[in-house]
Amino acid sequence: MLRMTQITLAVAAALTAEAGLASAAQGPSSSADAYLQAVAPGVSFKSILTTGDSVGGYRMAGIPDGLGAYDNDNGTFTVLMNHELGNTAGVAHGPLSKGAFVSDWVIDKSTLQVVSGGDLIQNVYGWNTSTQSSDASATTGWSFNRFCSADMAQVSAFYNPASGLGTQSRLFLNGEEGGATGYAVATVATGANTGNAYILGKMNPSTNGSGGSAVGAWENLLANPYTQDKTIVIGNNDGGTGVLNNALAVYVGTKTNTGSEIDRAGLTNGVTKFVNVAGHADGTTANDELNNTTSRTTGIANGTHFTLSDTASTTFSRPEDGAWSADGTKFYFVTTDQLDTTDTAGGTQHGGTRLWSLTFDDITHPEAGGRIDVVFDSTTIANGLGNARPNMFDNISVNKDGTITLLEDVGNANHNGKVWQFDPESNTMTMLGKFDPALFGDVSSTGVFTAGSHTKDEETSGVIDITSILGKHDDHTYHLLVAQDHASASSLGLVDPTAMVEGGQLMLMATPVPEPETYAMFMAGLGLMGFLARRRKNGHA
DSSP: OHHHHHHHHHHHHHHHHHHTOOOEEEOTTOSSOOSEEEOSTTOEEEEEEETTOEETTEEOOSOEEEEEEEEOSSSEEEEEEEEOOOTTSSOOBTTEEEEBEEEEEEEETTTOOEEEEEESOOEEEOEETTTTEEOSSOBOOEEEOOBOOOEEOOHHHHEETTTTEEOOSOEEEEEBSSSSSOOEEEEEOSSTTTTEEEEOGGGSTTTSSSSOOOOOOEEEEEEOOOOSSEEEEEEEESSOSGGGTTOEEEEEEEOOSSSSHHHHTTOSSOEEEEEEETTOOOSSSSOSSBSOTTTOOBOOOTTEEEEEESSOOOOOSOEEEEEEOTTSSEEEEEEOOOOOOTTSTTOOOOOOOEEEEEEESOTTSGGGOEEEEEEEEGGGSOOSTTOOOOOOEEEEEEOTTSOEEEEEOOOBSSSOOEEEEEETTTTEEEEEEEEOHHHHOEEOTTSOEEOOSSOSBEEEEEEEEOHHHHTOOSSEEEEEEEEEEEEETTTTTOSSHHHHOEEEEEEEEEEEOOOHHHHHHHHHHHHHHHHHHHHHHTTOO
16 A cells, blocks of 8 residues: 555656646636646646635635535536634624624536525524424524534435435535534525524534533534435534544434424434444543554554444544445545644654544444444655655545545645545545645745745635536546635735635636556556665665
């Protein structure tokens, strides 16, 4: 795995240098070129909308994050976009006084022209801890704290056609990553009650009637797509308190044919338990993933059994986003760990970001647990000056072709954020793109960081596969993703900086399906790079 992964990265970079494909494009509604540039053959990025751009008087605000999308069946599609604002930032959006919100965009499939924009959330229904049910009436004055990743679940997640139980309305799931309340939220995105948002009180022990006090820091809430009367949602916590601290929470409910959309979806009557990896859950909030805090290696072996516990969880090294396999039997997630600085001159801190999978023994009985595996481990890849190994995975997408797209979030660091693609069949990790160095800076092969004109505090997020929505059949896959440009809105000269807060951009990424001749080039490169690697190892120049 180590050798193949390194060679794939090196060959992709070499091919890009020859082909000159590191280009970006600007969509008809965007005021700027794409913030990302391709570094693999045939990959392209196109900007759709940039913070400050206005459509029908509605401006795209900053700090875009998790996305959801669906086909309108009329030549357009809808994109729902989290904005990761703190609860004191920004301006009012309907029932929300300030803070995080969700924007709603309609986009032309053919041209990527943005047709309209607005707020998704129109009403917010709180959670009654005494009755363990949603409030009967909506209230105003909410200020959510940092909506991060998001999940626009498949219809099959919340509706079983065999029994007729559940709802066919599309639900958009997200949650607060910051603050003391840790609200998990489901918003109706289609149908007569579009815009109704509900607090999912069953996700937090502090509100679900279990007698606990823990509060989540939700990176995302991912609904299982397997068609059945049970509803399964896994919540990933990048933080949180008590048993939810850096833990995976597994909610299991039952679909119904009465009540609101979330009642019917089975999101109000279930029980939340926690992933407990055998031998790696000590009952404290100490990190259970790592066996060496310097090298950042893990002691969790592939095939280790996990169960779902009422009281004890495995504390991972900062879980971020997740995604289900198409058949709903396997759940992928990433842990971001910490920044690896060894690619910079004088940098000595090691990081260990990982891609994991949970394979359930029987998804119709999730309480039985299953096995956990490390799918990709960055600590197995050589680090040091000039080595572009993955760093701090954050957002992911499991694609229809079986590949997994992974995005970096390294924070305010001397590092250029990358986009990667992992192929589980061949165990290869390929760098697809990176931020425009002129805007966001980059590190040279000698480890020297040169700043760009915007900021070095950038990240990508929100990646989702929309190939089927676009109806494309051209040997490419298509993803939406966003860039978070953490330069302040005022420093970027944006209109209404109080509302915009920071920069950002919505983009389309096109990735080619490899042709046979591409594989031949990779194999030729494999032999060359393997030979050169052996010479370096043996001390030859």
